[in-house]
Amino acid sequence: MEYTLPDQFNEIQPLAEEWAFADEAARNHKRRASSMAEIQGFYDAMRPQMDSAMTYLNGFKLADTPEEAKTVLYLALMFMEVSTAVEMYQEVDVPESFPAERYNILSPSADHFMTAG
């Protein structure tokens, strides 16, 4: 898979290879497999880009989302995935919670919304 972002997102291009996932289950797995420092690094790099990312992503109808915009989308979704780790818990995973391995994530993939007719 190609992870080339549009030029305006050059600064977060280095994140794309490691942090871009269409599926919530994959994003949650990546979060739980990362250290808090890695998560914080990703969050800090993404946060200043989120407003322009949202403006950019608003420029497409879901069904017409180009490939390069999909990577921006996956990274923005990952920002939301780690937001509770950074903003609420200051821990990688939810403390004092039901085990993640027993909690099944069955949500539709982001790709589902971009292909569904």
Next chain:
Amino acid sequence: MNAPQQAYTLKHPELGTGPISTEPNISPEYFEREREQLFKKCWLNVAHLQEVPKPGDYVVWDLAVLNASVIIVHGQDGQIRAFHNACTHRGNKVAEGRGNSKGFACGFHGWTFNTEGNLAFVPDEGQFFDLDKQCLGLKAINCDVWHGAIFINMMDQPRETLAEWMSDYDDTLGQFPFQEMELMGCWSADVGVSWKVFVDAFQESYHVGFVHARSVPDGFVTQDNPYCHVPGFRLFDYHRATTCPANPKHSLWPSEAVAMKQGAMSLTAGGLTEEGYPGTNPQKIEDFGFDINVIFPNFFQDVSNGWFFSYNFWPTAHNRTLWQVKLFTLKPKTPADLVSAELTKVVLRDAIREDLNTMESTQQGLDSRAVDTVLFSDQELACRHQYAVVENFMNRD
């Protein structure tokens, strides 16, 4: 809002104020009674229309509490039906999981049924004696749809129609714009807890300041309302509803600010919108969070401004429950809408893992018989109501 003390329970003298026996949550015999007298006689939500949107779409549920495997299928003729997942040849299951199909071919000897349940093809048919294919369709189960929610009823003649069964909600939940929402998130877990203890955990807000102290610290609990008091209860014959308040002065986290700018209603920001959604907040409280609508016995539809979520609790034993939650938000139009909805998803998903954390330890405490009763405060009236109406339902007729 901060509720006056002991304001609600005394209005329902039939419910009493005393301790409640733990027996219904720890007794296999009680569960067997529930299986026969409650679950096999009640309208039960099994799926949402959005899970089977097109002709040929189907989903299969093995429902241990009904001793049945059930196929819910969107027929080629547009109708939603439910069938026993049992071949009329020799009983084998004809479908599993979910998907889209023109029909169901049994893997054992190839008998094939169409999406309307009719037996369409029998291999080597000439070898059978007096085969009347007309009468050998899949066995139908009563099935009906209420505002997008698909229900089944295992009785041959349900005592009331689904519309009658749901009529307590006609002027609230029935007004909610379900058709504007889309399924965005779905999570499930197999939890070692009684289905009723599980339901209780989601129908009171006494726990919010404790269980969710870290996840939504100022989202629901305020200085004025430190115990997240609810503004009252709507107790029906079997269903019940209440409203969870939120903190209108809640300061937005950075991710939440991004999501809300895009139009998503954050989980904690119900009251921050100027006009409420139809069908929500019947008491028009200013610190509105979301309505908790319990559809007896094992289904929730909790609604707020721009989103709703549902819970299904499927017992597999007196102390074990298969649970599923589905989150619906406003239909996304652009990729940015997906990002906005993702925040609501992640906050809900993570907060619910906090709720689930108390379930197995509570059940272990009850199973140990260290306590033989539990106590419900005025703010836990919905829980008290549950034990009374389960018993009432099983004794009706």
